[in-house]
Amino acid sequence: MESSSSLTALITRSREATGVEQASIPWLQALAPAERARALADLRVVRTEPGELICRVGRPATFWLGLVDGLLKMSNDSAHGLPMTFTGVPPGGWFGEGTVLKHEVYRYNIQALRSSLVAGITVQTFDWLLDHSIGFNRFVMNQLNERLGQFIAAREIDRMTHPDERVARNLAALFHPVLYPGVGTLLRITQQELGYLVGLSRQRVNEALRVLQAAGVIRIEYGGVRVLDLNGLRAYRAD
Numbered sequence: 001m002e003s004s005s006s007l008t009a010l011i012t013r014s015r016e017a018t019g020v021e022q023a024s025i026p027w028l029q030a031l032a033p034a035e036r037a038r039a040l041a042d043l044r045v046v047r048t049e050p051g052e053l054i055c056r057v058g059r060p061a062t063f064w065l066g067l068v069d070g071l072l073k074m075s076n077d078s079a080h081g082l083p084m085t086f087t088g089v090p091p092g093g094w095f096g097e098g099t100v101l102k103h104e105v106y107r108y109n110i111q112a113l114r115s116s117l118v119a120g121i122t123v124q125t126f127d128w129l130l131d132h133s134i135g136f137n138r139f140v141m142n143q144l145n146e147r148l149g150q151f152i153a154a155r156e157i158d159r160m161t162h163p164d165e166r167v168a169r170n171l172a173a174l175f176h177p178v179l180y181p182g183v184g185t186l187l188r189i190t191q192q193e194l195g196y197l198v199g200l201s202r203q204r205v206n207e208a209l210r211v212l213q214a215a216g217v218i219r220i221e222y223g224g225v226r227v228l229d230l231n232g233l234r235a236y237r238a239d
Contacts, residue, residue, distance in 0.1 A: 010054070010118075014044035017119060021045055021068050025119060026092060026181050030135030042125040048112040055096065055110035061103070063120035066094035067182075070116020071189060073197055076108045087150065088113075088197040090174050090189075092182020097143050100126050113193050146178045163200055167208035168236040170198045171218065175227050188224040212236065 017040070022028055025043075028036060045068060048054060054065060057076060072089040086108060089095055099106055100123055112118075121129075129136040150173060171194070174180065174187055195205045209225065212218045217232040218225050227233055 010046050010048070011044070014046040016040075017043050017045045017068075021117070021119070024068055024092065024182055025066060025094075027094065027136060027139040030139050031129070031133055032135070035129060035133045035136065039121060039125060039129060042121045043119060044121075045117055045119045048116050048118055050112055050114050052112045053109055054112065054118055055106045055108070057107060057109055058105050060105050061096060061099045062123055064094065064100045064123065064126045065096055065110070065118060065120045067091050068117040068119050070118075071113045071193055072110055072116060072118075073113055074108050074110055085197055085199060088170070088174055088193075090180045090183045090187055093180045094143065097126075097140050098147070101130075101140075113196060142178060146176065150176065150179065162238040163198075163204050164208040164211050164238045165236060166198050166200070167194070167205060168212055168217070168233050170194070171212075171225060171227070172230060172234040175230055175233070185228075186221065186224050186226045190223075194225075211238075 017025070022040065022043075028039060031039060048070070054072065055061075067089050069091050071091075072093075074086045074089060074095065076084055076086070089110070095110070096106070103123065130140070171187075174189070174197075175183055175185075191205045191209065192202045194209075195202045198205060200208070209218065209220055212233070213220050215232070215236065217229045217236060218227055
């Protein structure tokens with residue numbers, strides 16, 4: 001939830017999470033009853049519109065954020081002013097824990113690619129949980145460890161020139177079972193949205209998806225993509 005006027009607008013629109021929404025937040029399940037009560041008293045959710053910024057480069061982190069429903073992208077501008085997309089954030093993903101831990105400003109933008117339901121707790125509650133909850137600490141440590149591997153893989157993707165391989169690796173990243181447990185085996189994503197994340201046209205993404213489907217690692221379904229072989233998707237190499 002971005003600071004200044006945008007943050008104020010998001011907070012004003014926010015509400016308490018329903019029981020169904022709480023059940024989709026993975027780290028809540030790791031808390032003891034008193035810790036969970038503290039977290040739920042602070043937890044807020046807000047519906048964001050397509051194109052709306054949740055975090056902006058240079059703004060201080062005041063919330064730790066996650067996605068309940070929808071699709072977000074993490075991006076920044078290059079030294080030449082060109083947009084660079086680091087990764088997408090599908091449902092179940094929580095992000096920015098490194099920035100929140102260090103009480104720093106954001107070094108990236110988080111933007112909604114479609115209408116999305118975003119959840120968050122304040123930095124103060126995040127810090128309190130770190131001080132009091134072993135389960136929460138384990139969750140955050142796992143997040144940081146998996147995030148490191150994710151960004152090492154992202155550097156590899158940046159060096160790939162074959163579009164089919166880029167689509168395969170970006171898709172595999174969105175099916176990460178630890179970082180994005182809410183996805184399962186079916187990701188609700190359009191070819192246009194995937195194009196935004198990969199940096200390719202919708203037409204070229206469509207071609208790559210059909211190649212990957214022919215290779216038996218995914219199946220294209222109405223409104224999304226189902227992964228059939230995650231290891232095969234991660235290791236896919238174009239002929």
